[in-house]
Amino acid sequence: MNAPVWLVNRLRRLARRRTPTGWFDAFAVGGMLLLAWLVFDTMPAGPHPLVVGPGTVDFQGAQRLELAVVSAAPVVMCRRRPVTALAGLLVGAAWLTALGEGSTMSLVGAGALVSVVAASRPRWIGLAATITTFAAWTVLEFAATPGGPTPYGRLSNAVLLLAVAFIGGVLIRERREHGRALREQVAASAVTAERLRIARELHDMVAHSIGIVAIQAGAAKRCISTQPVLAAEALEVIETTSRETLTGLRHMLVALRRAENDRDSGAPMPGLDSLPALADNAARAGVAVRVRFDGERRELPAEVDLSAYRIVQESVTNVVRHADTGQCSVAIAFRPREVVIEVLDDGRGGLADAPRAGGGFGLAGMRERVSLLHGSFDAGPRPEGGFRVAARIPA
Known part of the structure; x- marks a missing residue:
């Protein structure tokens, strides 16, 4: 049997990608193939009656495999469109049930997609997906065995499976949001710490120099008319201190602007x-x-x-x-x-x-x-x- 063209193209695109998203999509394709194999393995074999009308059908191995692959194909969309993938999988399960080839594994795969929806979408969407999946599961269970005993056992298993899937997805979502909040808090703390560090550096650098400048300026003002030599010395100190302060500020600005891997720019910071x-x-x-x-x-x-x-x-x-x-x-x-x-x-x-x-x-x-x-x-x-x-x- 030849593989569908869309599946071949999808696999080729995934093979060319090297990003984490590509790996996630590759896992999605692998999950789709696994689900298709499980559906194929659990399909009823031999002639059996149609569910939607009179008559019997007898699909051969290649045909049954094609049906399984097509019914499981929506799983590949679970990352970008998990709700659409879940709807497509439920439609595929209904299609197989109508042909008399229904498999419980299709509904198990739908339960797994419920977890993806709950983990990636708002909580009410996850809850709606869970209820819809259970309703479809119930309808398909009754349709697969018309006139038979009520499948209470299988429906109770469905309730348990879907509840676990929904709760697990919600927990994953909350953990992701909590991790994002922690990262934002750490980033904000780092920014605050850096602002305090820069404030300390500016204060320690400028306050010292401005203090000396203020004192020397006052001295020059008092003696400029009576002792011009001392006034000239004070002005020289003011000039020297101001130039040193400007140099220090320039070095600090260069250090703030330079890249992390650029270790040669700027001057060394002072020490003992x-x-x-x-x-x-x-x-x-x-x-x-x-x-x-x-x-x-x-x-x-x-x-x-x-x-x-x-x-x-x-x-x-x-x-x-x-x-x-x-x-x-x-x-x-x-x-x-x-x-x-x-x-x-x-x-x-x-x-x-x-x-x-x-x-x-x-x-x-x-x-x-x-x-x-x-x-x-x-x-x-x-x-x-x-x-x-x-x-x-x-x-």
Whole structure:
């Protein structure tokens, strides 16, 4: 027997596809062939009477196989049009029953399609498909045995099968929707985390530079008429700091725009090795920063190195802007499993904390950085005066 042309073309198209959808369609064709074989294997053999009229029929093996393939053919549409596939399969089952070649396997295949409908369509459509399939199953059972005993046993099996198919499809649909919701939630969380990271970077980078610019601009304004040399030095600091800030912002924008696989563009982010330059900038703003390293220095993970630098940078910025003191100390201790950061000043202490905690994001940003790295953070006035910032970061 020659295979139908549409089936040959369908198989050729599936063979050329390499997508997950193509694999699903290939499974659908395989399911159709399996159902056709089961229907063929369970068809009544030999001469038997027609159901729709007088007379007998006696289909041979090739003819019976063609009938089975045609009746099961709608299964190939189960991915794109599951409702149409179910309707076509029920029509095929009715056609076979009318010819006296009815098979229970056609109705079992319809039950499987009920599960597909319930999993891919709204719940009311799945429920309507289940009820329609049971009604058709009942009619075909009575039509196949006219005048015979009522097939209560087979109908009860049909109820059980269709109920399991409908519930299974609904559960699959709900699990898919739940997975989609989780993925959307994870994506939203990732976007929020990235926004917070960018906000912290911008704050730590810009706040430090703007603080120095503001102080130097005020100094230049006060002495421009009486001490022009000092005013010129302050303006030079403003120019240098502004250029460095613009460079840092440009590098950040490049890093945000570049592709994930482009590792060569942009400049490396600052780390603890950049603390001398940070101390020089603070000195230009009138605050001497003493940096001390304890323990054996080692290479730190990039995120730890950057966060440690940002914590020191923000702490020094707060000293420059709020502490009203001319010096502070920075201690970096390398422990076996962590890095300990401590920044001390002898400025206004508790008074300095008010603007920091009231309207700024410096302390909150430092605390977020340390929390993301599973460390501990503490900041507050010192009993002997001044302010202390301390962080412990696992590394």
